[in-house]
Amino acid sequence: MSITNEDEFNEKTLQPILKRVCEDLGTNSAWDVKTELYKFLLYEPGCFFRLHRDTERIPNMFGTLVIQLPSKYTGATLSVRSPLDSSPEFASVFDMSKKSTTQIHYAAFYNDCLHEVTELEKGERCVLVYSLVGAKAKVPPIMKEKVPPIVKVSHQEASVLQSNRHPSDLPPQPANASVAKSIASVVAEWGAMGEPPADVPAPKPEEFMPEGKVE
Numbered sequence: 001m002s003i004t005n006e007d008e009f010n011e012k013t014l015q016p017i018l019k020r021v022c023e024d025l026g027t028n029s030a031w032d033v034k035t036e037l038y039k040f041l042l043y044e045p046g047c048f049f050r051l052h053r054d055t056e057r058i059p060n061m062f063g064t065l066v067i068q069l070p071s072k073y074t075g076a077t078l079s080v081r082s083p084l085d086s087s088p089e090f091a092s093v094f095d096m097s098k099k100s101t102t103q104i105h106y107a108a109f110y111n112d113c114l115h116e117v118t119e120l121e122k123g124e125r126c127v128l129v130y131s132l133v134g135a136k137a138k139v140p141p142i143m144k145e146k147v148p149p150i151v152k153v154s155h156q157e158a159s160v161l162q163s164n165r166h167p168s169d170l171p172p173q174p175a176n177a178s179v180a181k182s183i184a185s186v187v188a189e190w191g192a193m194g195e196p197p198a199d200v201p202a203p204k205p206e207e208f209m210p211e212g213k214v215e
Contacts, residue, residue, distance in 0.1 A: 043125035049117040063132035073123030083112040
């Protein structure tokens, strides 16, 4: 699929939307985010999407951007659930049918988010679906020169560190529910104790350094 006036659409519509999305997702400073057109969807009466998560369709994809073109319809409500709590009562609901014939609507979410679209009852809904692709923003040379190396590691350690990295450098996604609840319980327990202890023992090097010799 291709857009006839793609350059004009990108400049006047897509890029302003992407800028706002990056600000809202918190990826506007440390990440270079680009879009990759995935598909054009035409919803007709009876069309819907069941609850699902988007898979990583292309390398370094971390989210999805949905842009609804001017359409006249009823139904087809988008519902997005946080990975921290996927309960329906905590879902964010987007009814894009309001002023849908005169305005462009959009929504963006991380891959971790469950989402669904209810059945379209009447009319037609036109949607462009983009993959959000992230790469770490380049650091200006003058900043690189001012950042000294923290520590030198052996070849063995470098191999261990490399194997423990995230498979791709992507904007951080929300933690899963178990991690969030674990942190919350620790914070609550600490808060119940009043003031934190005055002397907190420092962790031993072997507790956070991989096996091997530091040169």
